[in-house]
Amino acid sequence: MKKLAAILTTASLLAVPFAHADDWGCEVLLCLSNPNGATAVSECVPPIKKLWKELAKGHAFPTCVMGGAGNSAELSNAEYPLCDEGFEVLQNGAYATTKQLFAQNRLPNGNVSNNIPVYMGSELKGVYSGGQNGRKEYPSMICVKKPVSATFVQNFSIVKNPNCANQCGNNSTFINRTVMVVDDVVVKSAYQGGFTVDVTIEGKLFKRVNSNSED
Known part of the structure:
Protein backbone atom coordinates (compact mmCIF):
# COMPACT_ATOMS: atom_id res chain seq x y z
CA MET A 1 0.00 0.00 0.00
CA LYS A 2 1.40 3.38 -0.93
CA LYS A 3 2.31 5.79 1.81
CA LEU A 4 -0.85 7.62 2.89
CA ALA A 5 0.84 11.00 2.56
CA ALA A 6 1.27 10.38 -1.16
CA ILE A 7 -2.30 9.15 -1.57
CA LEU A 8 -3.63 12.28 0.08
CA THR A 9 -1.99 14.60 -2.45
CA THR A 10 -5.25 14.46 -4.40
CA ALA A 11 -8.72 13.49 -3.25
CA SER A 12 -9.48 12.14 -6.71
CA LEU A 13 -7.46 9.02 -5.91
CA LEU A 14 -10.20 8.07 -3.48
CA ALA A 15 -12.74 7.97 -6.28
CA VAL A 16 -11.18 4.92 -7.91
CA PRO A 17 -11.65 1.34 -6.70
CA PHE A 18 -9.65 0.61 -3.58
CA ALA A 19 -6.64 -0.89 -5.29
CA HIS A 20 -4.49 0.41 -2.41
CA ALA A 21 -6.75 -0.85 0.37
CA ASP A 22 -6.10 -4.39 1.58
CA ASP A 23 -9.27 -4.70 3.62
CA TRP A 24 -12.14 -2.80 5.16
CA GLY A 25 -9.88 -1.25 7.80
CA CYS A 26 -7.71 0.30 5.11
CA GLU A 27 -10.76 1.54 3.23
CA VAL A 28 -11.88 3.24 6.43
CA LEU A 29 -8.48 4.84 6.94
CA LEU A 30 -8.36 6.14 3.37
CA CYS A 31 -11.88 7.56 3.49
CA LEU A 32 -11.47 9.19 6.89
CA SER A 33 -8.27 10.81 5.63
CA ASN A 34 -9.97 12.57 2.73
CA PRO A 35 -9.73 16.34 3.41
CA ASN A 36 -13.04 16.83 1.59
CA GLY A 37 -14.96 14.56 3.96
CA ALA A 38 -15.14 10.90 4.88
CA THR A 39 -18.02 10.28 2.46
CA ALA A 40 -17.14 12.93 -0.13
CA VAL A 41 -16.80 10.22 -2.79
CA SER A 42 -19.47 7.58 -3.35
CA GLU A 43 -17.08 4.63 -2.91
CA CYS A 44 -16.51 5.73 0.68
CA VAL A 45 -20.17 5.69 1.71
CA PRO A 46 -20.50 1.90 2.31
CA PRO A 47 -17.31 1.41 4.39
CA ILE A 48 -17.99 4.49 6.52
CA LYS A 49 -21.63 3.57 7.10
CA LYS A 50 -20.46 0.11 8.10
CA LEU A 51 -17.94 1.68 10.49
CA TRP A 52 -20.56 3.64 12.42
CA LYS A 53 -22.90 0.63 12.55
CA GLU A 54 -20.17 -1.69 13.85
CA LEU A 55 -19.06 0.81 16.50
CA ALA A 56 -22.69 1.21 17.63
CA LYS A 57 -22.75 -2.56 18.21
CA GLY A 58 -19.72 -2.25 20.47
CA HIS A 59 -17.30 -3.82 17.99
CA ALA A 60 -13.65 -2.83 17.86
CA PHE A 61 -12.35 -0.13 15.54
CA PRO A 62 -10.89 -1.70 12.36
CA THR A 63 -7.15 -1.56 11.78
CA CYS A 64 -5.05 -1.21 8.65
CA VAL A 65 -1.72 -3.00 8.92
CA MET A 66 -0.67 -1.81 5.47
CA GLY A 67 -1.24 1.85 6.39
CA GLY A 68 2.40 2.18 7.41
CA ALA A 69 4.07 3.50 10.55
CA GLY A 70 2.51 6.65 11.94
CA ASN A 71 -0.68 6.36 9.86
CA SER A 72 -3.78 5.35 11.77
CA ALA A 73 -7.34 6.16 12.77
CA GLU A 74 -8.71 5.53 16.25
CA LEU A 75 -11.61 6.45 18.50
CA SER A 76 -11.19 9.67 20.46
CA ASN A 77 -12.85 11.15 23.54
CA ALA A 78 -12.52 14.67 22.08
CA GLU A 79 -15.73 16.67 22.39
CA TYR A 80 -14.80 19.40 19.92
CA PRO A 81 -13.61 19.48 16.31
CA LEU A 82 -10.12 20.70 15.45
CA CYS A 83 -9.51 24.33 14.65
CA ASP A 84 -8.98 25.01 10.94
CA GLU A 85 -5.41 24.99 9.64
CA GLY A 86 -3.57 28.13 10.74
CA PHE A 87 -5.95 28.68 13.69
CA SER A 189 -19.59 24.03 18.47
CA ALA A 190 -19.08 20.85 20.46
CA TYR A 191 -20.08 17.56 18.88
CA GLN A 192 -23.62 16.44 19.57
CA GLY A 193 -22.89 12.85 20.55
CA GLY A 194 -21.83 10.26 18.01
CA PHE A 195 -18.43 8.62 17.55
CA THR A 196 -15.31 10.75 17.19
CA VAL A 197 -12.25 9.51 15.32
CA ASP A 198 -8.77 11.05 15.19
CA VAL A 199 -6.78 10.43 12.02
CA THR A 200 -2.99 10.49 12.32
CA ILE A 201 -0.75 10.82 9.26
CA GLU A 202 3.02 10.39 9.55
CA GLY A 203 2.76 10.64 13.33
CA LYS A 204 0.82 13.93 13.40
CA LEU A 205 -2.87 14.54 14.08
CA PHE A 206 -4.26 15.23 10.62
CA LYS A 207 -8.04 15.25 10.92
CA ARG A 208 -10.92 14.68 13.31
CA VAL A 209 -14.20 13.13 12.18
CA ASN A 210 -17.48 12.76 14.06
CA SER A 211 -20.23 10.40 12.96
CA ASN A 212 -22.88 13.06 13.49
CA SER A 213 -21.09 15.74 11.49
CA GLU A 214 -18.30 14.05 9.49
CA ASP A 215 -16.17 17.23 9.40
Missing part, protein backbone atom coordinates in the same frame (compact mmCIF):
# COMPACT_ATOMS: atom_id res chain seq x y z
CA GLU A 88 -5.55 27.85 17.37
CA VAL A 89 -7.91 27.69 20.33
CA LEU A 90 -8.40 30.93 22.25
CA GLN A 91 -7.38 30.05 25.78
CA ASN A 92 -9.80 30.14 28.70
CA GLY A 93 -10.20 33.71 29.98
CA ALA A 94 -8.50 35.35 26.98
CA TYR A 95 -10.24 37.92 24.75
CA ALA A 96 -9.92 38.56 21.02
CA THR A 97 -11.46 40.49 18.16
CA THR A 98 -10.66 40.65 14.45
CA LYS A 99 -8.73 43.25 12.46
CA GLN A 100 -11.90 44.08 10.55
CA LEU A 101 -13.97 44.69 13.68
CA PHE A 102 -11.11 46.66 15.21
CA ALA A 103 -10.97 48.98 12.17
CA GLN A 104 -14.76 49.39 12.09
CA ASN A 105 -14.91 50.39 15.77
CA ARG A 106 -12.08 52.93 15.93
CA LEU A 107 -13.28 56.31 17.17
CA PRO A 108 -12.07 59.68 15.74
CA ASN A 109 -9.85 60.17 18.79
CA GLY A 110 -8.12 56.82 18.14
CA ASN A 111 -9.79 54.94 20.97
CA VAL A 112 -11.86 51.81 20.47
CA SER A 113 -15.62 51.78 20.99
CA ASN A 114 -16.80 49.73 23.95
CA ASN A 115 -19.44 48.28 21.63
CA ILE A 116 -16.86 46.35 19.63
CA PRO A 117 -17.74 42.62 19.48
CA VAL A 118 -15.26 40.63 21.57
CA TYR A 119 -14.81 36.85 21.75
CA MET A 120 -13.89 35.19 25.04
CA GLY A 121 -12.14 31.86 25.42
CA SER A 122 -13.93 29.39 27.69
CA GLU A 123 -13.11 26.20 29.54
CA LEU A 124 -14.01 23.55 27.01
CA LYS A 125 -16.02 21.10 29.04
CA GLY A 126 -19.67 20.28 29.45
CA VAL A 127 -21.68 21.51 32.42
CA TYR A 128 -24.93 19.82 33.40
CA SER A 129 -27.93 22.11 33.22
CA GLY A 130 -30.38 22.14 36.10
CA GLY A 131 -33.54 20.13 36.38
CA GLN A 132 -34.39 16.45 36.55
CA ASN A 133 -33.70 15.98 32.86
CA GLY A 134 -30.62 18.15 32.85
CA ARG A 135 -28.11 17.57 30.08
CA LYS A 136 -24.58 18.68 29.39
CA GLU A 137 -24.25 22.09 27.78
CA TYR A 138 -21.02 23.11 26.10
CA PRO A 139 -19.59 26.57 25.42
CA SER A 140 -18.50 27.45 21.91
CA MET A 141 -14.85 26.92 21.02
CA ILE A 142 -13.20 30.08 19.69
CA CYS A 143 -10.45 29.56 17.12
CA VAL A 144 -8.19 32.53 16.33
CA LYS A 145 -5.81 33.13 13.47
CA LYS A 146 -2.65 34.81 14.66
CA PRO A 147 -0.35 36.75 14.71
CA VAL A 148 -1.66 39.34 17.14
CA SER A 149 -1.41 42.69 15.34
CA ALA A 150 -2.40 44.83 18.34
CA THR A 151 -3.91 44.78 21.81
CA PHE A 152 -6.16 47.26 23.58
CA VAL A 153 -7.74 47.58 27.01
CA GLN A 154 -11.52 47.63 27.13
CA ASN A 155 -13.37 49.06 30.13
CA PHE A 156 -16.85 47.70 30.65
CA SER A 157 -19.40 47.23 33.41
CA ILE A 158 -20.63 43.94 34.87
CA VAL A 159 -23.53 43.17 37.18
CA LYS A 160 -22.42 42.36 40.71
CA ASN A 161 -25.49 40.33 41.68
CA PRO A 162 -27.61 39.06 38.76
CA ASN A 163 -30.33 37.94 41.21
CA CYS A 164 -30.80 41.43 42.61
CA ALA A 165 -33.28 43.80 40.98
CA ASN A 166 -33.57 47.48 41.92
CA GLN A 167 -33.20 46.93 45.66
CA CYS A 168 -29.41 46.68 45.56
CA GLY A 169 -28.64 50.27 44.61
CA ASN A 170 -25.42 50.40 42.62
CA ASN A 171 -25.32 46.81 41.34
CA SER A 172 -22.57 47.18 38.74
CA THR A 173 -18.84 47.60 38.65
CA PHE A 174 -16.28 48.41 35.96
CA ILE A 175 -13.41 46.12 35.00
CA ASN A 176 -10.68 46.21 32.39
CA ARG A 177 -9.82 43.43 29.98
CA THR A 178 -7.00 43.20 27.47
CA VAL A 179 -8.22 42.25 23.98
CA MET A 180 -6.02 40.77 21.25
CA VAL A 181 -6.55 41.83 17.64
CA VAL A 182 -6.11 38.81 15.34
CA ASP A 183 -6.49 38.12 11.63
CA ASP A 184 -9.69 36.10 11.91
CA VAL A 185 -11.97 34.24 14.32
CA VAL A 186 -13.92 31.03 13.74
CA VAL A 187 -16.51 29.78 16.23
CA LYS A 188 -17.02 26.02 16.50
